[in-house]
Amino acid sequence: MIETRDLVFTHDGATRPALDGVSLTIPDGESVVLAGANGAGKTTLVRHFNGLLAPDAGEVLVDGDPVDEHPVHARTRVGMTFQDPRDAFVSATVGADVAFGPENLGLPHATIDRRVEVSLAAVGMDGREDERIDALSGGEQARVAIAGALAMDPAHLVLDEPFAGLDWPARRSVLAHLRDLHADGTGLVVVTHDLRDLAWVDRWVVLREGHVAADGDPEAVRQRLESLDVRPPDGPAGAPEP
Numbered sequence: 001m002i003e004t005r006d007l008v009f010t011h012d013g014a015t016r017p018a019l020d021g022v023s024l025t026i027p028d029g030e031s032v033v034l035a036g037a038n039g040a041g042k043t044t045l046v047r048h049f050n051g052l053l054a055p056d057a058g059e060v061l062v063d064g065d066p067v068d069e070h071p072v073h074a075r076t077r078v079g080m081t082f083q084d085p086r087d088a089f090v091s092a093t094v095g096a097d098v099a100f101g102p103e104n105l106g107l108p109h110a111t112i113d114r115r116v117e118v119s120l121a122a123v124g125m126d127g128r129e130d131e132r133i134d135a136l137s138g139g140e141q142a143r144v145a146i147a148g149a150l151a152m153d154p155a156h157l158v159l160d161e162p163f164a165g166l167d168w169p170a171r172r173s174v175l176a177h178l179r180d181l182h183a184d185g186t187g188l189v190v191v192t193h194d195l196r197d198l199a200w201v202d203r204w205v206v207l208r209e210g211h212v213a214a215d216g217d218p219e220a221v222r223q224r225l226e227s228l229d230v231r232p233p234d235g236p237a238g239a240p241e242p
């Protein structure tokens with residue numbers, strides 16, 4: 001479970017808080033979309049979930065443990081991918097990059113190999129360990145980034161703008177893999193402006209100016225999107241998905 005309590009954070013040099021009292025509880029296995037206009041605080045919030053940022057006030061807990069006291073636990077339980085996955089790759093090849101996290105955990109080689117295999121299969125990239133990352137398409141790179149986070153075997157997978165720069169087939173492919181992961185019990189937090197094809201998740205949370213402005217099931221939150229500067233997706237929230 002990820003929990004924030006009255007979380008307040010101001011970036012160095014900023015004149016106003018990026019987060020101004022955010023209290024949010026995300027149980028294990030829950031799928032959440034985190035939406036909001038530019039600058040609403042989405043990225044700042046999720047970077048607190050695994051200790052990449054530390055609050056000025058308030059608390060962040062993972063499984064009841066404060067993240068600042070148990071950073072390794074938080075990073076093991078909360079896997080994260082970033083807006084531009086190219087910035088986060090640390091190795092030249094797919095397999096080496098996905099293995100990087102579990103290697104840092106000091107796991108045995110056989111366990112690492114198995115995790116790499118399973119994680120790549122989960123995103124439809126099985127058998128492509130030896131390919132160079134810089135030779136992959138944007139959609140394939142996005143999937144390798146997700147596999148890298150999955151290889152840590154996290155309870156929650158947090159994806160910051162996973163669809164940025166993806167064309168429709170790549171987006172559809174990433175979405176399909178996310179749905180499968182969720183069905184298998186992985187919790188998801190998807191940060192996105194684009195709510196199309198995301199009505200299947202458990203919950204939409206909308207941030208505005210560092211506050212939670214709406215929080216509930218997609219159908220209920222949908223009615224409020226326009227007033228919160230988020231473009232509603234076309235069609236009813238329960239419309240069939242690709």
Ligand SMILES: Nc1ncnc2c1ncn2[C@@H]1O[C@H](COP(=O)(O)OP(=O)(O)OP(=O)(O)O)[C@@H](O)[C@H]1O
Binds near residue numbers: 039040041042043
């Ligand atoms: N490194 C930084 N230094 C100073 N201010 C920052 C920094 N990063 C973010 N901010 C400010 O914090 C606020 C929240 O930014 P954040 O990136 O969390 O929003 P966001 O909702 O993720 O936005 P976007 O949709 O544009 O990615 C904004 O006002 C932003 O200008």
